[in-house]
Amino acid sequence: MDYQQLIEEVYQEVQAENLKGKVADYIPEIGNVNPDQFGIALVDLKGNVYGVGDHQVPFSIQSISKVHTLTMVFNVFNSKLWSRVNVEPSGDPFNSIAQLEYEKGIPRNPFINAGALVITDALCSKFENPIERISDFINELAGDTCVKINPEVQASEKNHGERNTALAYFLKSFKNFNNPIDEVLDVYFSHCAMEMSCVDLAKSFSFLANDGYSIFADRQILTESQSRRVNALMLTCGFYDEAGEFAFKVGLPGKSGVGGGVAAVMPHKFSIAVWSPELNEKGNSVKAIRALELLTDKLAFSLF
Numbered sequence: 001m002d003y004q005q006l007i008e009e010v011y012q013e014v015q016a017e018n019l020k021g022k023v024a025d026y027i028p029e030i031g032n033v034n035p036d037q038f039g040i041a042l043v044d045l046k047g048n049v050y051g052v053g054d055h056q057v058p059f060s061i062q063s064i065s066k067v068h069t070l071t072m073v074f075n076v077f078n079s080k081l082w083s084r085v086n087v088e089p090s091g092d093p094f095n096s097i098a099q100l101e102y103e104k105g106i107p108r109n110p111f112i113n114a115g116a117l118v119i120t121d122a123l124c125s126k127f128e129n130p131i132e133r134i135s136d137f138i139n140e141l142a143g144d145t146c147v148k149i150n151p152e153v154q155a156s157e158k159n160h161g162e163r164n165t166a167l168a169y170f171l172k173s174f175k176n177f178n179n180p181i182d183e184v185l186d187v188y189f190s191h192c193a194m195e196m197s198c199v200d201l202a203k204s205f206s207f208l209a210n211d212g213y214s215i216f217a218d219r220q221i222l223t224e225s226q227s228r229r230v231n232a233l234m235l236t237c238g239f240y241d242e243a244g245e246f247a248f249k250v251g252l253p254g255k256s257g258v259g260g261g262v263a264a265v266m267p268h269k270f271s272i273a274v275w276s277p278e279l280n281e282k283g284n285s286v287k288a289i290r291a292l293e294l295l296t297d298k299l300a301f302s303l304f
């Protein structure tokens with residue numbers, strides 16, 4: 001399969017459709033981005049990189065970082081972690097508060113904000129300098145010093161962090177939060193405000209297509225079984241209340257962020273990152289989802 005030709009075709013066809021969405025503006029700094037940017041990078045398991053469009057432009061990875069943070073605590077907590085966070089799709093928006101009350105402070109999954117806050121809390125218990133550790137880890141996975149925290153986006157998230165702060169207090173009231181709330185929120189906002197290009201993001205997801213072994217870090221990051229579980233979680237929970245639709249249309253494990261990025265994997269073949277800032281009403285990139293749908297259609301295979 002000529003991957004370069006494939007992604008170029010997908011890119012052209014999506015551009016021709018002239019799809020429209022809306023750039024996220026609830027974090028005002030994220031809104032300061034040229035909405036017409038669009039890039040795709042695909043990385044195969046030999047390390048070959050294919051790219052088209054704005055694939056080298058760094059963008060705000062936002063919730064895609066929740067896959068990296070989950071990976072960092074997976075080893076340590078193993079079964080214990082799963083008593084603090086469930087593994088069920090939420091069917092609710094990513095920042096929903098209601099479900100957390102019914103379910104007594106145990107978030108549905110690690111990819112909604114409540115679940116990601118528990119994971120970040122676990123990271124803060126584990127590491128002295130969690131922000132540095134997260135950057136170092138993602139750089140290692142990408143095989144490149146690529147991660148930059150955008151201080152304006154970080155500050156903007158903090159200044160408009162009412163919902164995430166409410167979620168953290170809620171978790172604390174159910175005794176599912178161990179560290180000082182401000183400290184954990186700072187780390188959470190910092191990892192959401194990390195910027196990377198499609199190329200580096202796709203490289204950082206490569207281990208999930210490769211049974212847990214990263215060819216860029218040159219080591220086993222997760223066991224084969226853990227890696228399958230992260231993929232299962234991405235398939236069922238990676239797109240919030242659009243996870244079913246993404247599985248239906250695309251059929252790959254993936255994770256979106258409100259910066260307009262989507263990272264996905266085709267197990268045993270490749271990892272891919274697509275970015276375009278305009279989002280649908282569920283908070284997922286309109287063009288990125290369409291691009292991945294066309295990609296699996298053209299390949300005539302997905303997970304299924």
Ligand SMILES: NC(=O)CC[C@H](N)C(=O)O
Nearest residue numbers: 062063094113192257258
């Ligand atoms: N879905 C997302 O990308 C949301 C991340 C964003 N930083 C938030 O907490 O609201």
